[in-house]
Amino acid sequence: MIQKERLTEQFFEFVKIGSESGNEKDMGERLVKECRALGLEVVTDNAGASYGSNGFNVLAYLPGTMEGEPFLLSAHMDTVKPGNGIVPFIKDGVIMSGEDTILGGDDKSGICGILEAVRSILEDGTPHRAAEILFSIGEEGGMKGAKAFDVSLLKSRRGYIFDSSGDVGKVIIGAPGQSKVSADVIGKRAHAGLAPETGISAIQVMAKAIAKMNLLRIDEETTCNIGEIHSEFATNIVPDRCHMFAEVRSRNLDKLNAQVAHMEQCLREACKEAGAELQFDPYTNYVSYRVDPESETVKTVLEAFGRMGLEPLVAMGGGGSDANIYNQKGIESVVLGTGMTKVHTTEETITVENLHRTAVLAEELLTH
Numbered sequence: 001m002i003q004k005e006r007l008t009e010q011f012f013e014f015v016k017i018g019s020e021s022g023n024e025k026d027m028g029e030r031l032v033k034e035c036r037a038l039g040l041e042v043v044t045d046n047a048g049a050s051y052g053s054n055g056f057n058v059l060a061y062l063p064g065t066m067e068g069e070p071f072l073l074s075a076h077m078d079t080v081k082p083g084n085g086i087v088p089f090i091k092d093g094v095i096m097s098g099e100d101t102i103l104g105g106d107d108k109s110g111i112c113g114i115l116e117a118v119r120s121i122l123e124d125g126t127p128h129r130a131a132e133i134l135f136s137i138g139e140e141g142g143m144k145g146a147k148a149f150d151v152s153l154l155k156s157r158r159g160y161i162f163d164s165s166g167d168v169g170k171v172i173i174g175a176p177g178q179s180k181v182s183a184d185v186i187g188k189r190a191h192a193g194l195a196p197e198t199g200i201s202a203i204q205v206m207a208k209a210i211a212k213m214n215l216l217r218i219d220e221e222t223t224c225n226i227g228e229i230h231s232e233f234a235t236n237i238v239p240d241r242c243h244m245f246a247e248v249r250s251r252n253l254d255k256l257n258a259q260v261a262h263m264e265q266c267l268r269e270a271c272k273e274a275g276a277e278l279q280f281d282p283y284t285n286y287v288s289y290r291v292d293p294e295s296e297t298v299k300t301v302l303e304a305f306g307r308m309g310l311e312p313l314v315a316m317g318g319g320g321s322d323a324n325i326y327n328q329k330g331i332e333s334v335v336l337g338t339g340m341t342k343v344h345t346t347e348e349t350i351t352v353e354n355l356h357r358t359a360v361l362a363e364e365l366l367t368h
């Protein structure tokens, strides 16, 4: 049986282990120990080393005692900042932290829910499916751990990612993809006082290009934002370089690509007019996904909600998560609400009830 007290205790222990993105080593080691104590076979990788983190992904295998394809249960072990020295406490059934840190329920609620479910099943000898349990690093700030993870280690063709705000009962079946756009306008340097007419101001060219761009809300499924403009010269120099960094998000890949092309066109035209050069470097950060609401993946989770007496909420997500990466790598994945609220702020909370339901949901998925 899921034991609320034991679960809450483990949650407290885990949030106290600082694991800001890039520094997940201690948490990873703790998770390896925990999985081994449950009798699971554990594999770790070198994912962190590829981008300067001391952490590693932790994959554990739960052999099944029931028929059925294995599936993936996943949560990420890293947190945003400030995530060190977290002091959790409970007030009226709500778990929160001191004012100077996040709580870290994102995503340790998911981790603890999955582990308590496995513990409960193994203790009670409940018949269960085979599962692959993946605790990833570097989710915050670009899903770097999931990107570096070797999915050929997995047999699962579908996955449940316990990593969303919203009460247990919420399932996210799609999310936008994101491209990043880096662009540099190269003009011509000149003395701004003696001969400015011989120069080409990269700042001016960039400004003209941006003035023509459609930005921010493009349509109901596409957004675009410039986050960085950089050029720094003495005022007596006509600047020959100006850098821009932007993002485009869309649930529709064609629209995403069209927006990137539109930005390039605005820049090219402005450069051509002024005789400047353009370096344009877009790259795909992650692609969008949409899981069919009629698929086994979604039906299975809706049935679990039904058995738990929960009001289901099928939603589209607004940001990227490990699910974008797993879907891209061929594992049909949805994201589940664990009840975390105000994530990425020092006001983050989760109720003991939602923490408990997260574990019950994981158990329901594993035992049906």
Ligand SMILES: [Zn+2]
Pocket: 076, 106, 107, 139, 163, 164
């Ligand atoms: Zn998260």
